[in-house]
Amino acid sequence: MSTQHAELPDVSGLSIGILGGTGDQGKGLARRFALAGHEVIIGSRKAERAQQAAESLGDGLTVRGAENAAVARQADLVIVAVPYDGHKALLESLREELAGKIVVDCVNPLGFDKRGAYALPVEEGSAAQQAAAALPDSTVVAAFHHVSAVTLLDPAVDEVDLDVLVLGDDREATDTVQALAGRIGGVRGVYGGRLRNACQVEALTANLISINRRYKAHAGLRVTDV
Numbered sequence: 001m002s003t004q005h006a007e008l009p010d011v012s013g014l015s016i017g018i019l020g021g022t023g024d025q026g027k028g029l030a031r032r033f034a035l036a037g038h039e040v041i042i043g044s045r046k047a048e049r050a051q052q053a054a055e056s057l058g059d060g061l062t063v064r065g066a067e068n069a070a071v072a073r074q075a076d077l078v079i080v081a082v083p084y085d086g087h088k089a090l091l092e093s094l095r096e097e098l099a100g101k102i103v104v105d106c107v108n109p110l111g112f113d114k115r116g117a118y119a120l121p122v123e124e125g126s127a128a129q130q131a132a133a134a135l136p137d138s139t140v141v142a143a144f145h146h147v148s149a150v151t152l153l154d155p156a157v158d159e160v161d162l163d164v165l166v167l168g169d170d171r172e173a174t175d176t177v178q179a180l181a182g183r184i185g186g187v188r189g190v191y192g193g194r195l196r197n198a199c200q201v202e203a204l205t206a207n208l209i210s211i212n213r214r215y216k217a218h219a220g221l222r223v224t225d226v
Helices: 002-007 024-035 047-056 068-074 084-093 127-134 149-153 171-181 195-215
Strands: 016-019 040-044 063-067 077-080 102-105 110-113 116-119 139-142 162-167 187-193
Touching: 016 024, 016 068, 024 040, 024 047, 024 063, 024 149, 040 047, 040 068, 047 063, 063 068, 077 084, 084 127, 102 127, 102 171, 110 195, 116 195, 127 139, 127 195, 139 171, 139 195, 162 171, 162 195, 171 187, 187 195
Parallel strands: 016 040, 016 077, 040 063, 077 102, 102 139, 162 187
Antiparallel strands: 110 116, 139 162
16 A cells, blocks of 8 residues: 555646535535645636635635636646536636646536436546547546545544555656545545546445435445455
8 A cells, every 4th residue: 555655756746626516515625635635626607606605614724615617727637526417518618728637527427206316317438538529638637536535524523444446548747646645534535447447436425325314324445455
């Protein structure tokens, strides 16, 4: 395990933008990366709403809010944490601002009915592949799908017991995102395959939601023997 971490790049100086950062998942990731010393910019359609979300995380954290396009321009690396129904249109509108950047997609295309959560079909194969199609000049990586927002936001939780599966077609980019995952206390980034395999990682979130409901938990994943 230590060998894997030694091979990963130093990402401590990266600024991180979070599109959809006003939702619990986005705010949770913003909080943890800010605690790790990163400059974090939360994005929303309205800058005022983004700034309110940033301020809600508390004083002393390097988090600010801005309109989505400004976040896409200013951040070194951008995480997409928007609801799936607005995912494609938002990314297509930010194609120019996100050109040349690593874009980390953590969107889970899920539906809900009286039987619980289930995976939605995506024409491109997965939300991550949809992002890659919408952003031909960016390097898309899939990660952070299975992180509990409740756990991320809980000030009583110092160490998050979790492996983050990181998928992508560019080794340098997946190494960067693995290293970024490791900036969250207790978390390890584990390479999980090419971007074409993101569909099962996204869909597995429905299973975790079922586990959480049955066991009243905030379940995550650990990968053994790595």
